[in-house]
Amino acid sequence: MNRRKIVQTAAATGLLVGTAMVPASQRKKTPRDFTGPFYPVDPRNRTNDLISGTPRSEVLHLSGRVLAPNGAPFEGALVDIWQADPEGRYKHPRDRGQDRLLEEFLYSGEAATDACGEFAFRTYVPGRYGSRPAQHIHYKVWVQGREVLTSQVYFDELGGDRGFARSSEAAALQTVRLVQVDDDNVRASIDIVI
């Protein structure tokens, strides 16, 4: 096979970019989204289980992967989530109703990705709150102590981003399906591309 033929073949399969071999399809990076006013002021809860007692509301098992655009898993990335409880309250001195926070709920947590880039949380389905009716979970991704992404997850079954993401293309990349597991549990999964 001559060089022209090799390049044509590689171009057809998307394998050759310059001299580097890359997968045929690059994943789009997860879009940034607003941090919002309620990033936790307390030290981070170093757990991926945000429910410390008997659940009082529907439990969300949120799993996912942190990947590079070529699909390679990111091991050891830290996924740092914070969210409203099912009543739409954050644990934050600037939010209202701090005397009515849920005792069993931590409101934030973190998980490190494993060798497959995977992470998992046990939390509540976030409630809606007045200024932002699109139910969502905020997160940051840290790699070696450096913040590399701040974004949010939206849920199709809860109405999606309702126009709150930065664009409709961004919303599509940030919105996941909620799957009913049983009467008390739902699950969702997201790929975060950094």
Ligand SMILES: [Fe+2]
């Ligand atoms: Fe929020």
